[in-house]
Amino acid sequence: MGSVFKAIARSGPAGLVLGAILVSLLGIFLLVGFIVFRRWYRARYFRRRNERTVILRARWNDIVSGKVAPEEWCFEPLDAEIVGSILLDNIEVSTAESLPLLLECLRKSGLLDMLIYQARTARSWRQRAALLALGRTRAKEAIPALAAGLDSKSAETRVTVVRALGRTGIPEAAIPILDRIVEGRLDAPERSMKNSIANCCRNNPRILISYLDQTQGPARELLARVLAEVASAELGDELLVLAADALPEVRASAARALGSTNTPYTLPALHSLATDPEWFVRLRAVVALGQIENVDKIGVLLRSLCDANRHVRQRAAWALARMEPQLEQILQDVVATKDNYALQAFISELERSGAIEKIISGLSGSGQHSAPAALREVVEGARKSVEMSGKAMAAAAGH
């Protein structure tokens, strides 16, 4: 007796179509069967997982402290998976005090060795999953295994490793990335590299300074950008050196970093950067000035309010409009500049912050501190001008 397919083939075009129908029907049954099976399997798996999680959670302290021997759970795949995932979650939010105990559990149970082994030997997505899990362990011994992955031929693996190194949050983990950046042999998305280096160097930004000295061009800009995010007061004079760098991006980053420091040299340095030839360096300096609590900055900001660049003027106005106790005096100083753009920018910011009404009522008040009528007129005129120009600009731009 011949096969069904031979019979179909013998029956001509109609037979072929019949065959196609049968295959389609088979496909439908398989699909429905798969959906039903998948639903059933997942429900069963998660039910079992939840049950085991409750049991393991009840004994959690004993598992971490080692009172429950690792042999009791690590040979059971589901239990090992649950303990591993809880451990990694706990490590991610652990404090300096609780971390050593969790790492000890990870080491003694062999989970760390297993992850290192998988990261070195597995392929494709299994390897990438192991690499990411390894990064989450925040263990120093994970770094060599991760660093090896930076030289992988697969772009996906390289990105995963960069991310994983960042997840460790250990300053030493930044070194393999930084070394390769300096040597120009790390091909990974810039954003991932910046994030990882920032995560690792947050508590020790000094690492970046030595690498900055060894780099040029885009790599130097990348490191400077990261430094701007992680810089702290402890960097001291080194930030001043960067503030005088030849690369505008580095100077802008130094300005940004100075915003998070509050030392005697911060204000003079930002003062100098606020007069930089590059507008975006001036902008960063003005933004940084806005973050500093110091009334001495008013003079610099007033000058920036008259800057040729609109963005710089706006940020200066923003920073000045938030200095509430000095607002009346600042307003008088702004009017005294006789710069209409500066006045408009400042009034516009006061409108936005809602402080304008208070100032107007302050100016209108009677007594020896009330402002002269001329000043009130200037302010009212500027308010009208802001409103008119807002409408006019919008209308003109629309045409």
Next chain:
Amino acid sequence: MRFLTLSNDILFVYYLLANLIYLGLLIVAITRNVRHHHQHGNFRLELIKASPFTPPITLIVPAHNEERSIVSSVGALLELDYPSLEVVVVNDGSSDATVEKLQEAYGLKIARILYIAEIRTAPVRAIYRSPQEPRLLVLDKAAAGCKADAINAGINAATSPYVCVVDADSILEKEALIRIMAGVFADPGRVVAVGGIVRVLNGSRVVDNQIQQVKLPKSSIEIMQVIEYLRAFLVGREGWANFNMLPIISGAFGIFRTDLVKQVGGFRTHAVGEDFDLVVRMHRRLQEEHRPYHINFIAAPTCWTEVPTDWNSLARQRARWHKGLIDALWPNRDMLFRARYGRVGWLVLPYMWLFEFLAPVIELVGYATIILACVLGVLSKTFFLFFLLFGYAFATLISMGSVLLEEMTVRRYGDWREVARLLTYCLFEHFPYRPMTMVWRLKGIWQYMRGDRQWGAMKRVGISADTAG
């Protein structure tokens, strides 16, 4: 007689080819989803949120007579989980109190903001800012009679490197922006646009413009559309995106690189399908300049939208979609089979012409010749019956595949009864829904040929405080 035989053979091959292509796309989509799941299973969204290097996004919300929903829509958008967000609402000459409602809710004040019309639009009458909500910018512009013009005004005002166009009456899930941006972060140098999935809101429980419970709608016309949306997004778009041939990113939810959108001149004003048209022009520009790029699709970021609940609105919508398709394909016909446009010119655009634009015409001719051939006795009745059965079974297989993809990806329909309903409707989708779709699309072709480019009104039930649809 020979003509009829030939015609029927061509129809058979055409139908087989269309379904085989879709089967191929289904297999690719399943593979891609499995790979994506493995790749991004450990990806933490909170890391993107916490990163100082996450680029800002401008959400553009074109609004025309949206006084009923605009405040809650904007409120929901401002609540989205994204670290650096700007919302630009463009009031497109509304005759109702859209701007007044926003003014009332956010205390808007006229702002002196530099607005450079890099893309030409109808006049902008005023720009407003909110002292309470600095992330909100409202543009009040004269009506131009098209959504594209409003979006272009929003792009002009955008200050972020990426823009996301959202419909005022759609709902974005809280993590949608972060999820869609994950597609950019994978390769920021190459990814110029990413589309997210648009799903059917009808039937789900909505509170404060946020989905509380996802449920299937009750009426069959809406459920058919659920299956259609799943098939179009999870199979079609996922499949094409795998080969960097995504021809469309839905106007209801997609992100684009701002500079590139400006370079191609923004959304084409008065285009019926402005979203499709923009993506094709982006492909054209990038291919012409030999720039490496990727236009991606990600199934996880979700936008929920209301679909028509009555046959008339559905008919108008489908006719309009088809007009939009022709309106984007016709001006770009020179891209067909040209080496410089690569696989876009050789594969996806010919597919769109043959299996999308011309599909209703070929189907109509096919029905006519088959009936004629049957009457004249040229066609074997057994063959004809088998052919119909095959078409039915194959199309059902594809639809069920899209339900499987739903199960494998975001799995929004948690209750097994909902999935069972979806699977059941996959069996009944083919008649009379599909032939009717063919008629509506033919109507779209006819209207386009007559020069009718109107959108046509869609009767909306509206997102009530509690339940949609």
